[in-house]
Amino acid sequence: MGRKLLTENINVPGIQSLDVYRKHGGYDGLKKALGMSPDAIVEEVKKSGLRGRGGAGFPTGMKWSFLAKPDGVPRHLVCNADESEPGTFKDRYMMERIPHLLIEGMAIGSFALGANTSYIYIRGELLYVFHILQKAIDEAYAAGLLGKNIMGSGFDFDLHVHCGAGAYICGEETALIESLEGKRGNPRIKPPFPAIQGLWQRPTVVNNVESVMAVVPIVKMGGDEYAKIGVGKSTGTKLISACGHINKPGVYEIELGIPVEEFIYSDEYCGGIRNGKDLKAVVAGGSSVPILPKDLILKLANGEPRLMTYESLSDGGFITGTMLGSGGFIVMDEDTSVVKNLYTFSRFYHHESCGQCSPCREGTGWMEKVLHKILDGHGTLEDVDLLWDIQSKIEGKTICPLGEAAAWPVASAIRHFRSEFEEYVKNPSSIKKDNHYYRLNNISPEVA
Amino acid sequence: MNNENKLKFSNEALALSQRMIKRYPEGKQKSALIPLLHVAQAEFGGWLSSDAMDYVASLLNITPIEVYEVASFYSMFNLKPVGKCVIEVCHTGPCWLLGSDDIVKYIEKKLSIKAGQTTADGMFTLKTVECLASCGTAPMMQIGETYHENLTLEKVDNIIHECRATVVEPVSHWSKKEIK
Numbered sequence A: 001m002g003r004k005l006l007t008e009n010i011n012v013p014g015i016q017s018l019d020v021y022r023k024h025g026g027y028d029g030l031k032k033a034l035g036m037s038p039d040a041i042v043e044e045v046k047k048s049g050l051r052g053r054g055g056a057g058f059p060t061g062m063k064w065s066f067l068a069k070p071d072g073v074p075r076h077l078v079c080n081a082d083e084s085e086p087g088t089f090k091d092r093y094m095m096e097r098i099p100h101l102l103i104e105g106m107a108i109g110s111f112a113l114g115a116n117t118s119y120i121y122i123r124g125e126l127l128y129v130f131h132i133l134q135k136a137i138d139e140a141y142a143a144g145l146l147g148k149n150i151m152g153s154g155f156d157f158d159l160h161v162h163c164g165a166g167a168y169i170c171g172e173e174t175a176l177i178e179s180l181e182g183k184r185g186n187p188r189i190k191p192p193f194p195a196i197q198g199l200w201q202r203p204t205v206v207n208n209v210e211s212v213m214a215v216v217p218i219v220k221m222g223g224d225e226y227a228k229i230g231v232g233k234s235t236g237t238k239l240i241s242a243c244g245h246i247n248k249p250g251v252y253e254i255e256l257g258i259p260v261e262e263f264i265y266s267d268e269y270c271g272g273i274r275n276g277k278d279l280k281a282v283v284a285g286g287s288s289v290p291i292l293p294k295d296l297i298l299k300l301a302n303g304e305p306r307l308m309t310y311e312s313l314s315d316g317g318f319i320t321g322t323m324l325g326s327g328g329f330i331v332m333d334e335d336t337s338v339v340k341n342l343y344t345f346s347r348f349y350h351h352e353s354c355g356q357c358s359p360c361r362e363g364t365g366w367m368e369k370v371l372h373k374i375l376d377g378h379g380t381l382e383d384v385d386l387l388w389d390i391q392s393k394i395e396g397k398t399i400c401p402l403g404e405a406a407a408w409p410v411a412s413a414i415r416h417f418r419s420e421f422e423e424y425v426k427n428p429s430s431i432k433k434d435n436h437y438y439r440l441n442n443i444s445p446e447v448a
Numbered sequence B: 001m002n003n004e005n006k007l008k009f010s011n012e013a014l015a016l017s018q019r020m021i022k023r024y025p026e027g028k029q030k031s032a033l034i035p036l037l038h039v040a041q042a043e044f045g046g047w048l049s050s051d052a053m054d055y056v057a058s059l060l061n062i063t064p065i066e067v068y069e070v071a072s073f074y075s076m077f078n079l080k081p082v083g084k085c086v087i088e089v090c091h092t093g094p095c096w097l098l099g100s101d102d103i104v105k106y107i108e109k110k111l112s113i114k115a116g117q118t119t120a121d122g123m124f125t126l127k128t129v130e131c132l133a134s135c136g137t138a139p140m141m142q143i144g145e146t147y148h149e150n151l152t153l154e155k156v157d158n159i160i161h162e163c164r165a166t167v168v169e170p171v172s173h174w175s176k177k178e179i180k
């Protein structure tokens, strides 16, 4: 069994409440942190090697050390709880079950950054989790863990939870800041970076829920200890939300470095493919990362086992690799239509594009339409080339990475599954659109 | 704003709004716009009329256009009347892999409407939505603030039956019991 740093107590009855959370060591990390200097905390986070768990994998300690600290200007820590990347559901799982871990992490992070007011931005659809967090925040205020002079340290700290209203793009950190200011979620042109001019033009750090939570064990155990877990630059544990055609979908905390094959097939994790089927493909890090066929997700191009680390998953670049991304691990069995799955992704990106950049706004719409045409049985071989052409014209030409996030799934699907596209256009009767109906065991055939 | 049908929050909702506005620094009250629009949608029948949006603008001391441009950006805000129960079925990849298309088709057939439409009796609106961070318990749908997960057709039957039997007032994402 791998070590559990974030989920160790997740199944303790009542761990949602402050009392039970404290009985299990809750807020000991904050207590310890308040006895340290802010810079020493940043140093521990640097030593831990923690990399942003929101998708980009940027080292958290380094991000914290970039925060501008002009005199007399308030700064903020903003937690990104927008979690909307298809395949990703780890943050929701954690916030719902152990809300105080996030509050403790926010308090430690804010103290380290010198932020006296911080915000948790949660996606609007999760209003029920918003209320869970609000309740936990109220409890923490009542116990003197938030508010004036927290734990008698002299540090004043206010924490608020803020809700969005349905927009994937608000997960992008500058769009999130705009949204938190009460505006449309249009990403900003960078620079200036949020570390210099973020929320209300003040220096701001935006961190993912899991990154913020990970700071708690890092402070408790020390950065060096944390860094002993994992492989190379992939240190510590990572939450993976696994879904699709597996026996045991769910959120798993893994030690970075376990083989992908073990993650998919071992009973400790996904428990293998449903109904005894064979594996066809995996999207390993949320819908935005390249899809890989079975042979490439299990093994590197040189035949060595692929590991669950930032480096191993991206080994081979986009020719034979992918990315760890947000940890949204989507598994597809042998009966899956990669083209239809891709269509749902392209429809998603088209729906979620904020529309500021033409290549993204128009390109996502075109890709959705061309895929729709192919699935409708009217595609041609030129359409497959057209898809390739459109996706290649988005990357690097947009304000934010949503454009790329829309292009990569298309590029990788064509790269690795071109024959499926070609089969669909040459022989429309082979199009498998409803290949999933029998999975709902009680479905009547006329509905399917 | 039309003075004759002036909309107004309940006292509870007004108090909640004031608490929310205080979460943001002096002069940054506009930040409370999205939370207040959720409350408005709960208070005013599940959707945002221009009167409702004008009212929110007045609470925040901002111009109505600042509210319209935000309300029209976010998918959770309904700018047209909707049924009392809005059924939002996730249809993104991970849910599709486990049969969300069948769920949508089944509900369409059961309620005799297409996705995007409202039943003639004003009870149900069916919407397809994008990933709701519930992919591990797919297929799933949301009604109001409630996530219904690991759906089967039988579960869908029960949920719809339950709505018909119990829902009187419009169900919004921000549940009325939280406005207190």
Ligand SMILES: Cc1cc2nc3c(=O)[nH]c(=O)nc-3n(C[C@H](O)[C@H](O)[C@H](O)COP(=O)(O)O)c2cc1C
Binding pocket: A051, A052, A053, A054, A055, A056, A057, A058, A060, A063, A080, A081, A082, A083, A084, A085, A168, A169, A170, A171, A172, A173, A174, A206, A207, A208, A209, A211, A212, A400, A401, A402, A405
């Ligand atoms: C379109 C888009 C959506 C994103 N969605 C999320 C999200 O839901 N949650 C998240 O933490 N990061 C998301 N990110 C990444 C954030 O921009 C940012 O990198 C992250 O919140 C930084 O936190 P971290 O360093 O702790 O990972 C998204 C990025 C893009 C481009």
Ligand code: SF4
Binding pocket: A169, A186, A187, A352, A353, A354, A355, A356, A357, A358, A360, A361, A398, A399, A400, A401, A402, A403, A404
């Ligand atoms: S890339 Fe797309 S989502 Fe990002 S800013 Fe441009 S149009 Fe908006």
Ligand code: FES
Binding pocket: A086, A087, A088, B090, B091, B092, B093, B094, B095, B096, B130, B131, B132, B133, B134, B135, B138, B140
């Ligand atoms: S795809 Fe439906 S909840 Fe994620």
